[in-house]
Amino acid sequence: MSHYSSRHGFDFLRTLTLAKEITFQMFIDEVMDLVELTGLKNAMVGIAGATGLSAEQRKRLTIAVELVASPSIIFMDEPTTGLDARAAAIVMRTVRKTVDTGRTVVCTIHQPSIGIFESFDELLLMKRGGQIIYSGSLGPLSSNMIKYFEAIPGVPRIKEGQNPAAWVLDISSHITEYVIGVDYAEIYRSSSLYRENMLLIEELGQPAPNTVDLHFPPGYWQNxxxxxxxxxxxxxxxxxxxxxxxxxxxxxxxxxxxxxxxxxxxxxxxxxxxxxxxxxxxxxxxxxxxxxxxxxxxxxxxxxxxxxxxxxxxxxxxxxxxxxxxxxxxxxxxxxxxxxxxxxxxxxxxxxxxxxxxxxxxxxxxxxxxxxxxxxxxxxxxxxxxxxxxxxxxxxxxxxxxxxxxxxxxxxxxxxxxxxxxxxxxxxxxxxxxxxxxxxxxxxxxxxxxxxxxxxxxxxxxxxxxxxxxxxxxxxxxxxxxxxxxxxxxxxxxxxxxxxxx
Incomplete structure (x- = not known):
């Protein structure tokens, strides 16, 4: 897309993904405003690292591209990777605004800053091997997560002003597990938080009365x-x-x-x-x-x-x-x-x-x-x-x-x-x-x-x-x-x- 403007990219996706009855002009303008690209709608995308949009602007354009299809859930793989602190903050602000529209955003992220970490509502934390050791809400200033881990005997308490993300990565490492003699995965499976999550999954897995099965028609959006x-x-x-x-x-x-x-x-x-x-x-x-x-x-x-x-x-x-x-x-x-x-x-x-x-x-x-x-x-x-x-x-x-x-x-x-x-x-x-x-x-x-x-x-x-x-x-x-x-x-x-x- 190096020779397209941001607006051209949106128009192309609108043609292929939106139904004809949708008032696309207002919708596209809303999406561009949401990702803060209104002022760059005529800017050329260019070639990554050489011309056109910067790295964080490209990230926001990618998010906007997915929003054009009006999905209810969006998966993002390390959206802040390769960005400096300011650019990462801009991207996460866009992600947060996307969530505020009622959409669900699932992100994979490694060693986030405290500002980025506090942008999330819930955390699914896994240790090496893919075993879940925490799944639940973060709470204000990550208080729910901190409370959960500090309740485990032997876990070092978080220091004042310490990044909760850095702290939880330190205490959940394999070395720390060995030193304090705990298995976080087993502790999670024995916790009330795990039981609450299983009950929630079972509840959400039951279809409401008089509902039909979800069906995705084969083929493409347009003929x-x-x-x-x-x-x-x-x-x-x-x-x-x-x-x-x-x-x-x-x-x-x-x-x-x-x-x-x-x-x-x-x-x-x-x-x-x-x-x-x-x-x-x-x-x-x-x-x-x-x-x-x-x-x-x-x-x-x-x-x-x-x-x-x-x-x-x-x-x-x-x-x-x-x-x-x-x-x-x-x-x-x-x-x-x-x-x-x-x-x-x-x-x-x-x-x-x-x-x-x-x-x-x-x-x-x-x-x-x-x-x-x-x-x-x-x-x-x-x-x-x-x-x-x-x-x-x-x-x-x-x-x-x-x-x-x-x-x-x-x-x-x-x-x-x-x-x-x-x-x-x-x-x-x-x-x-x-x-x-x-x-x-x-x-x-x-x-x-x-x-x-x-x-x-x-x-x-x-x-x-x-x-x-x-x-x-x-x-x-x-x-x-x-x-x-x-x-x-x-x-x-x-x-x-x-x-x-x-």
């Missing part, structure tokens, strides 16, 4: 369409706020377009020699591989970060994996289209390709398809691997094969027959094939080929490069197939492979 729309809205907000990611790839696309246009200025307007065809093949090769690889590399850190968020939100039952996968893939489409239009509108006329609507359409189409399979391949490798470094390494390894067998370094007809299957399994080769044949496949002017009779551009494409008309429609279909395959594998991997370590 699949609502999940997809909410996930897509979240991704839209994140991409719009992530200026670093988008500006970099747009500027890179613009810079590469200008560079290609200058280096290959008007080479497509007149084709008289074999070298002219190879020059065009070079720009097509660069277009098919360089920009796609760049897009993949820029996207992978974003997807890796979103995967961490997915683990948490999926575990909370907010949405299904398919809704996330659809949103993650769909949000890339408009940005890819803008990149392609930037590239095509600059490179196409500067190179001097034939200015017809049909040929320009094929150029744009193959560039879009190229961007799509590179992008989806990058997503797939992130979903397949445990960390970003391995995903980047795997991508680089596969791109080497795509590069070698793309049809530029060595033409299809010159590839040894036992390696030719790699060419047909290479989507980069399909893109080079489609771009070259769509632009030059109908050119009939003669070109000079050293050591051979003059031949038409089309004959040279078929004879040397193996770019034949009969495979053109097949290549287009193969693009669609590989895009569908990468999308499917991304969904399968992100759904069934989990690399979360906690």
């Amino acid at each position: 699949f369409r609502a999940q997809c729309m909410a996930c897509l809205w979240k991704q839209r907000c994140a991409y719009w706020k992530n200026s670093e990611h988008n500006v970099v790839r747009f500027l890179n696309t613009f810079a590469v377009s200008i560079m290609f246009g200058i280096v290959f200025w008007k080479i497509g307007s007149t084709i008289k020699r074999e070298q002219d065809v190879f020059n065009i093949l070079g720009v097509v090769y660069g277009s098919a591989l360089f920009l796609g690889f760049m897009n993949c590399s820029i996207l992978q850190p974003v997807v890796a970060m979103e995967r961490v968020v997915l683990y948490r939100e999926k575990a909370a039952g907010m949405y299904c994996t398919l809704a996330y996968a659809i949103a993650q893939m769909a949000i890339e489409l408009p940005y890819m289209l803008v990149q392609v239009l930037i590239f095509a509108s600059i490179v196409y006329p500067m190179i001097g390709f034939e200015m017809t609507a049909v040929k320009f359409f094929w150029f744009v189409l193959y560039m879009v398809l190229s961007f799509m399979y590179y992008t989806l391949y990058g997503m797939m490798t992130v979903a397949l691997t445990p960390n970003l470094e391995i995903a980047a390494g795997l991508s680089f390894l596969i791109f080497i094969f795509w590069n070698v067998f793309s049809g530029f370094i060595i033409g299809r007809e010159l590839i040894p027959i036992w390696w030719r299957w790699v060419y047909w399994a290479n989507p980069a080769a399909w893109t080079v094939y489609g771009l070259m044949f769509s632009q030059l496949g109908d050119r009939t002017e003669l070109i000079r080929v050293p050591g051979q009779p003059d031949q038409t551009v089309r004959e040279f494409l078929e004879g040397y490069l193996g770019l034949e008309n009969r495979y053109f429609n097949l290549v287009t279909c193969l693009h669609l197939a590989i895009i569908a395959l990468f999308a499917f594998l991304f969904f399968i991997f992100i759904k069934h492979l989990k690399f979360q370590r906690r």
Whole structure:
């Protein structure tokens, strides 16, 4: 959620967790006021330890996230860990205000300060091994707990001004038990406090007359369409706020377009020699591989970060994996289209390709398809691997094969027959094939080929490069197939492979 504001996070959760009849605007405002985040509602969450909200503000935002679902009970695991005294006090003030709204909060906490300890109403104290040695109310200034333990023979009395939490941890240690010769767990099981707790449990365990069993319907709070729309809205907000990611790839696309246009200025307007065809093949090769690889590399850190968020939100039952996968893939489409239009509108006329609507359409189409399979391949490798470094390494390894067998370094007809299957399994080769044949496949002017009779551009494409008309429609279909395959594998991997370590 690094590129969301606090308000965006609340709105997203509201969409997925609140029923439509709830007046969400007032409810969200109430929650933000409760956790004292009203003044930070437009602040970016940022990256922990680097940008955005501080540690204690993140803790309060996490509490608010859970409150949006309006639970009756909240479990917190060491909410003050890693915070200084002031930040811990702010978080516990938020917890106390949450309790005052009628909700039950259960916290695990170790060695709290006296201020934090006095914030709790009841204490469940366990010694090593998980045995309960006290379960009951603390009382004012922890008086009930102190009275209980001081009544045990041999237990040192609390000193004036001593932190009750530190005192009870000292006297309940294994060493103190051994020195004074007591078993706190056995004493508790023999106490009237234990009997009162057992009676209370038995009483609360009996359902009231005319009540029905508690039932939690399976599935999610919202239907699949609502999940997809909410996930897509979240991704839209994140991409719009992530200026670093988008500006970099747009500027890179613009810079590469200008560079290609200058280096290959008007080479497509007149084709008289074999070298002219190879020059065009070079720009097509660069277009098919360089920009796609760049897009993949820029996207992978974003997807890796979103995967961490997915683990948490999926575990909370907010949405299904398919809704996330659809949103993650769909949000890339408009940005890819803008990149392609930037590239095509600059490179196409500067190179001097034939200015017809049909040929320009094929150029744009193959560039879009190229961007799509590179992008989806990058997503797939992130979903397949445990960390970003391995995903980047795997991508680089596969791109080497795509590069070698793309049809530029060595033409299809010159590839040894036992390696030719790699060419047909290479989507980069399909893109080079489609771009070259769509632009030059109908050119009939003669070109000079050293050591051979003059031949038409089309004959040279078929004879040397193996770019034949009969495979053109097949290549287009193969693009669609590989895009569908990468999308499917991304969904399968992100759904069934989990690399979360906690």
